[in-house]
Amino acid sequence: MEKSYLKKRFLALLIDYIIIWIYLILLFLTFSIIYILFFDEFPEFNEISAHLMAFFTTVLPVTLAFSYMESRHPYATPGKKRTGLAVGNKLPLLPSSLLRNAFKFLPWHIGHTGVIRAMYQDYSVFWFMVGNAGFVLAGVYVLMVLFRDDHRHLPDMIAGAEVGAGRVGS
Numbered sequence: 001m002e003k004s005y006l007k008k009r010f011l012a013l014l015i016d017y018i019i020i021w022i023y024l025i026l027l028f029l030t031f032s033i034i035y036i037l038f039f040d041e042f043p044e045f046n047e048i049s050a051h052l053m054a055f056f057t058t059v060l061p062v063t064l065a066f067s068y069m070e071s072r073h074p075y076a077t078p079g080k081k082r083t084g085l086a087v088g089n090k091l092p093l094l095p096s097s098l099l100r101n102a103f104k105f106l107p108w109h110i111g112h113t114g115v116i117r118a119m120y121q122d123y124s125v126f127w128f129m130v131g132n133a134g135f136v137l138a139g140v141y142v143l144m145v146l147f148r149d150d151h152r153h154l155p156d157m158i159a160g161a162e163v164g165a166g167r168v169g170s
Helices: 002-039 047-071 078-083 093-104 106-119 125-147 154-159
Strands: 085-089 161-165
Touching: 002 047, 002 078, 002 085, 002 125, 002 161, 047 093, 047 106, 078 085, 085 093, 093 106, 093 154, 093 161, 106 125, 125 154, 154 161
Parallel strands: none
Antiparallel strands: 085 161
16 A cells, blocks of 8 residues: 555656646746747846746746645645545645645745856855755655655645545545
8 A cells, every 4th residue: 555655646746747847838938939029039137036037937826726726626736636646634725735835845946046046156055055955855855755654744744734545634
């Protein structure tokens, strides 16, 4: 059962990851077409606008979309729905889902921060470490799912949530 659960959990992650990539590709193509049609070129962004653009077009919409899906029946993202999994919450649904997904996508935002800072010529060891901290945190989440008896990662624990077959833990 445990091996089957982990297989489902990581397959759900893969499906959701592919959906996020499709969104990012469509976002890139949309902005590219808009920039080419209306401005004849890509605008130059400063560091602050790059941070804002990355947050408001990628991290925030994905976090809100996943939170919405996990707070409404069937309490699952497309990947979880496809694999028969759902998120159960001990806290009220939407706040719990927002908290869970904010922490779940935090490594992505941390990675953006480090990469954007490096793009604007700050190659310091500190910003290199910040950028890589996102990878480390994501790795910690994966290891927690693999090696904890309850297979919960930090975002699950913070939000009082668990992922299981159907609606769990409510």
